[in-house]
Amino acid sequence: MIRFARALVALLFAAPAVRAQDPALSSKLDKPTLLAVSAIIDSARAAKLPTKPLNDKALEGAATGADGPKIVAAVRQLSIRMGSARRSLNSNATPDEIKAAVDALQAGVSTRDLALVQSASGKRPVTMPLAVLTDLIGRQVPIPTATSLVLQLERAGVKDSELSLFQRNVRADIERGADPIAAATTRAKGLVQRGAPGTNKPAQ
Amino acid sequence: MPDNDDLKIKNIANELRRPVRVSAALDANIMRAIRELPRHARASLWSRLTTPRRVTIMPLSWGVLAASLAVFAILGAAHAYQDVHRAAAPIAKALFPKSNKPQAAQRVQFVLVAPDAKKVAVVGDFNGWDASHADFQATHNGGVWSVTAKVPVGHHRYSFLVDDSLWVADPSAPRAADNDFGVPNSAIVVQSQE
Numbered sequence: 001m002i003r004f005a006r007a008l009v010a011l012l013f014a015a016p017a018v019r020a021q022d023p024a025l026s027s028k029l030d031k032p033t034l035l036a037v038s039a040i041i042d043s044a045r046a047a048k049l050p051t052k053p054l055n056d057k058a059l060e061g062a063a064t065g066a067d068g069p070k071i072v073a074a075v076r077q078l079s080i081r082m083g084s085a086r087r088s089l090n091s092n093a094t095p096d097e098i099k100a101a102v103d104a105l106q107a108g109v110s111t112r113d114l115a116l117v118q119s120a121s122g123k124r125p126v127t128m129p130l131a132v133l134t135d136l137i138g139r140q141v142p143i144p145t146a147t148s149l150v151l152q153l154e155r156a157g158v159k160d161s162e163l164s165l166f167q168r169n170v171r172a173d174i175e176r177g178a179d180p181i182a183a184a185t186t187r188a189k190g191l192v193q194r195g196a197p198g199t200n201k202p203a204q
Numbered sequence: 205m206p207d208n209d210d211l212k213i214k215n216i217a218n219e220l221r222r223p224v225r226v227s228a229a230l231d232a233n234i235m236r237a238i239r240e241l242p243r244h245a246r247a248s249l250w251s252r253l254t255t256p257r258r259v260t261i262m263p264l265s266w267g268v269l270a271a272s273l274a275v276f277a278i279l280g281a282a283h284a285y286q287d288v289h290r291a292a293a294p295i296a297k298a299l300f301p302k303s304n305k306p307q308a309a310q311r312v313q314f315v316l317v318a319p320d321a322k323k324v325a326v327v328g329d330f331n332g333w334d335a336s337h338a339d340f341q342a343t344h345n346g347g348v349w350s351v352t353a354k355v356p357v358g359h360h361r362y363s364f365l366v367d368d369s370l371w372v373a374d375p376s377a378p379r380a381a382d383n384d385f386g387v388p389n390s391a392i393v394v395q396s397q398e
Contacts, residue, residue: 063333064385074384096359107381135378
């Protein structure tokens with residue numbers, strides 16, 4: 001009876017971990033990869049991290065023809081980065097903000113700068129600012145300059161739609177041959193001066 | 205009288221102390237008799253399962269069993285409720301849209317200039333990285349490939365897949381930093397209409 005009770009209790013605690021797999025994952029990953037990815041996703045769920053990005057990462061790996069170990073490593077790495085990103089943002093960070101923060105971290109932004117962007121944004125979501133920051137870095141704007149510009153724009157209360165336009169303008173300038181730093185700095189300056197009078201002091 | 209009793213006890217004790225002669229064949233006789241007894245057949249699994257037997261259970265055990273089953277059922281019901289609730293949420297949003305709530309998806313146009321391409325699809329987080337997704341197959345006009353599709357509000361990573369083999373980042377979108385699989389990605393932040 002005691003053995004039966006123990007088995008029942010073990011089953012009771014194991015029940016929450018037994019969940020249906022995403023059918024897309026099940027159909028696109030081989031069994032060992034699926035098991036490993038599922039374990040990482042379960043751990044992320046237990047840590048209250050968003051799990052869809054992990055699911056998407058595994059599907060991306062399958063779509064690109066990556067082998068199982070590579071997919072597992074990428075999913076695990078993403079899970080670790082999401083943990084770092086969430087610690088840098090506030091506890092109410094949305095999955096989209098965490099995804100954007102992961103990209104920024106991978107581009108080389110420090111967790112401290114992530115927290116600064118979060119702080120400068122106040123209650124506004126940081127998804128767009130972080131996406132623009134990542135893009136600037138990808139277009140050869142040095143990380144300290146890109147971070148400083150995004151902080152200025154956030155402190156000036158620039159809207160997401162204006163940030164999106166800023167990103168497109170900087171890209172166009174660079175594609176036309178402009179120096180990335182000059183393009184980003186000039187466009188940011190114009191936005192700050194136009195967007196929020198009195199808040200256009202350069203960030204330190 | 206006491207002296208008489210003492211004497212009797214002494215005689216009995218002497219009698220008990222006297223060694224008893226045992227036949228040398230006694231041990232052998234006993235063992236032979238034991239071996240001749242019928243052997244117990246080892247019970248088979250089936251007979252063990254089907255033979256009635258009496259089981260004693262403490263009343264408290266029934267309480268533990270009932271409580272465990274109740275908790276198990278409650279947990280199962282809670283998970284089922286969450287799944288149903290999660291699945292029903294988009295339907296509820298579609299049926300009862302609120303003007304002050306963000307819309308679930310926006311139409312987004314993806315454009316790629318690829319004059320030599322035979323086929324272009326948009327593949328990303330929003331379609332499960334499924335290159336065959338019907339809504340994301342681009343059509344072309346003079347080498348300018350485009351597709352307009354509904355994309356959920358939020359941050360997504362994606363790429364163009366040209367001729368089922370070449371991955372191309374969207375030149376007009378922010379770049380995504382990660383390149384875990386050697387494929388260039390773009391990022392898109394889809395926002396609700398304000």
